[in-house]
Amino acid sequence: YTEDYAPLEDLGAEIFEFPTIKIAPPENYKELDEAIEKIETYNWIIFTSANGFQYFIQRLLDKKKDIRDLKGIRICAIGTRTAGKIKNYGIKVDLIPEEFNAEGLVEAFIKGQGSRVKGQELKGMKILLPRAEVAREVFPQKVRELGGEIDAPVAYRAIKPEKHGKRLKRFLKEGRITIATFTSAATFHNFVDIMGEGAIDFLKGVAIAAIGPITAMAIEKAGLEVSIMPKEATIKAMVDEILNWAKKTQTV
Numbered sequence: 001y002t003e004d005y006a007p008l009e010d011l012g013a014e015i016f017e018f019p020t021i022k023i024a025p026p027e028n029y030k031e032l033d034e035a036i037e038k039i040e041t042y043n044w045i046i047f048t049s050a051n052g053f054q055y056f057i058q059r060l061l062d063k064k065k066d067i068r069d070l071k072g073i074r075i076c077a078i079g080t081r082t083a084g085k086i087k088n089y090g091i092k093v094d095l096i097p098e099e100f101n102a103e104g105l106v107e108a109f110i111k112g113q114g115s116r117v118k119g120q121e122l123k124g125m126k127i128l129l130p131r132a133e134v135a136r137e138v139f140p141q142k143v144r145e146l147g148g149e150i151d152a153p154v155a156y157r158a159i160k161p162e163k164h165g166k167r168l169k170r171f172l173k174e175g176r177i178t179i180a181t182f183t184s185a186a187t188f189h190n191f192v193d194i195m196g197e198g199a200i201d202f203l204k205g206v207a208i209a210a211i212g213p214i215t216a217m218a219i220e221k222a223g224l225e226v227s228i229m230p231k232e233a234t235i236k237a238m239v240d241e242i243l244n245w246a247k248k249t250q251t252v
Contacts (some may be wrong), residue, residue: 004235008242016177018168020190022161023051026133029059035061035128039070042128042151046076046105046139049132050085053077055156056130057089067091078105079234106142121220122148131156134186136214160190169195172202179242181209181230183235185218192222200224207245211238 001233005015026032035042036059047053058064063248067089076095077083083093088219097108109122114249129152143150171177180203182188188210192199210224211218212233228245230237 002235004239007239011087011243011246013178016165018165019156019161019190020187020194021184024157024159024223025055026154026157031151032056032059032130032155033063033143035130035151035153036060036065039065039073039128042073042126043129044074044076045070045084045124045130046078047086048135050082051158052132052155053082053128054087059155071105076105076108077162080236081234105139109143122146125149127151132190133157155250158184158186160193165194169202170178172206177206179207179209179245181211181238181242182215182219183238184209185215188215188218188222194246209242209245210237 009015039060045056047056057067062068071092075086075096076094077086077096078097080096083096086093095108097104123146125143125148125151127143127148129150131152131154133154133156135152140150140152168177179236182191195202203224207226207228207230208219210219210226212229216229218227228238228240228241
């Protein structure tokens, strides 16, 4: 598991990792390859995750290009983890939105453009958004509404791994799980699919931590309560929030 969970283990918590998402390459690279071929035409590239960046950069190299081809293009990263991954390649990150979701991204871009003609704040801007196969359309739609142009090719897929979850099911039944953490709506939906019948009931006696509002919404829609949610949608912030919750409830 990610080292961000280490503070919980340091305080005596036992971490049981159960990945419900497996990262895989796209089924075909056509759209991404087309974007890479005309990379110099973009004003901005937005990376919404470290996975999106990793798959994009690997494909860029596969197509006999490198980071020098990104010269003059501004880079936006969603979250400090994504930004860190990009900086490791010696690439400058120009924008990290305060809100780590599509709505926060729209707001950051409009602020960054200053006062332009109302309704056309992004006119003349061309944006590349390499992303997961299943992704929300909020940001691309808003960019187009504001007069911008955006390409959003699939850079990777987040698929459900082949697993049965018998051990976790037993732990949940025995009441051995105190807190369940979900880092996206997809991780929650896949958990429910893998665990099968009774998945929601298994979580009823467990404190649930959601990384952000979109994830929390998916969990609450299933009839469960979210007890822990950080202000910043990062695993580190979620772990800090779990520690605060544990102190308040005297779990640790």
